Amino acid sequence: MTIVVFGSINMDLVVRTPRLPAPGETLTGHSFFTAPGGKGAxxxxxxxxxxxxxxxxxxVGDDLFGEQLRHSLRSFGVQDDGVLTTPGPSGVALIxxxxxxxxxxxxxxxxxxxxxxxxxxxxxxxxDGARALLLQLETPLATVAAAARAGRARGATVILDPAPALPLPDELYALADILTPNESEATTLTGIPVHDEQSAAAAARALRARGARTVIIKLGARGALAxxxxxxxxxxxxxxxxVDTVAAGDAFNGGLAVALxxxxxxxxAIRWGLAAGALSVTKHGAQPSMPDRAELLALSGVRG
Structure with a gap:
């Protein structure tokens, strides 16, 4: 039941603020920390x-962040032999x-x-032998499409998180067994303002019409629509x-993929995704906020 993730690996540079600044405004923050992130990782x-x-x-890059990012993956039990160190800086996210x-x-x-x-x-x-392939859009789009083709050819369930949202080629919709946008991403992809169950349903139908077999729209604190x-x-x-909603969508995709x-x-599987996402927002950071199996089973009420 191996799962393969093809995508981004970033170092998150996080500042806590009383509120989000307006354009041109300077705020004094509460705290600053770094944490391994990237939607793929x-x-x-x-x-x-x-x-x-x-x-x-x-x-990852050949900088200090690159080795820290590899170490983080290994420390959580992720096999990193598919990660290449390339000259230059690692990816970063300013949050x-x-x-x-x-x-x-x-x-x-x-x-x-x-x-x-x-x-x-x-x-x-x-x-080789993988059950699922998880993809996102923080690496070049042409490569994401090539990865989806490879996953489909090998019989893996292709789960595409279209984030950050950008126009997708028809081929990529057709290659997605499951497409998992959040509200803003579904709005960007379809032009339908998603703000409730009814508008989410309309957007999900529109995305299915483009070729995605199953569409799950993540609705944050409201839940999910499929x-x-x-x-x-x-x-x-x-x-x-x-306390921190960063990476809640990534936690959802992880829970969904493992259950499937x-x-x-x-x-x-939807309940696993929702439980993983909910637990992640109760902790700070991206990767450090991901729940373990015991936590997820306790919240979801599903037997292990």
């Missing part, structure tokens, strides 16, 4: 923390988190921008006290 850690054998394929747990994020790709066709052989080796060949369904979120890789029913 976050999702890999989310899977590994839930006891799934997980392989990461991507790139502001306010007292309401909302955030803004600016990404500088660094080594993630160098991911290309040379990385495909490592991905193909990693996909559309597939069986229709549209909604699941409410678990109630928790949020274990052969669990789709409805149960």
């Amino acid at each position: 976050n999702q890999a850690v989310a899977c590994a923390r839930l006891d799934a054998p997980t392989r990461m394929v991507g790139r 502001a988190v306010d007292d309401a747990a909302e955030n803004t994020i600016v990404i500088v790709p660094g080594a993630n921008g160098a991911v290309g066709s040379e990385d495909m052989p490592r991905l193909e080796r990693a996909l 559309a597939d060949a069986n229709g549209v369904r909604f699941w409410p979120a678990f109630t928790v006290t949020a 890789s274990e052969g669990r029913p789709f409805e149960e």
Whole structure:
């Protein structure tokens, strides 16, 4: 039941602020810390923390951050032999988190921008026997599409997180077994303002019409809505006290992928995703906030 993650590996530079600054405004923050992140690496850690054998394929720079990022992956149990060290800086994300747990994020790709066709052989080796392939959009789009083709060719379930949102080629929709945008990403992709269940359902149907087999729209504190060949369904979120929403979507994708890789029913996999996302917002940071299996099972009420 191996899961492969192909995508970004960043160092997060995080500042806590009373509120998010307006354009041109200077604020005094509460605190600053660094934490390993990147949507790809976050999702890999989310899977590994839930006891799934997980392989990461991507790139880090030959700077100090690069070695720290590798060490973090290994410390959480992620296999990093598919990670290439490339000359230059590692990717970084500049993150502001306010007292309401909302955030803004600016990404500088660094080594993630160098991911290309040379990385495909490592991905193909990693996909040997894999149940699922997790993808995001923090590496070059052409490479994401090539990775999706490789995953599909090897029978892995291709789960695409279209973040950060940008126009996608029709081929990539068709290659996605599961597409998992949040509200803002679904709005960007479809032009439909997503703000409630009804608008989310409309956006999900529009994305399915483009070729995605299943669309799950992550609705934050409200829950998640899924559309597939069986229709549209909604699941409410678990109630928790949020302190930091960074990487909640990555936790959701990890929980979803692990449940599906274990052969669990789709409805149960959604609950795993929601439980993982809910638990992640109760802790600070990206990778450090990913829940372990015992925590997830306790919240979700699902047997291990």
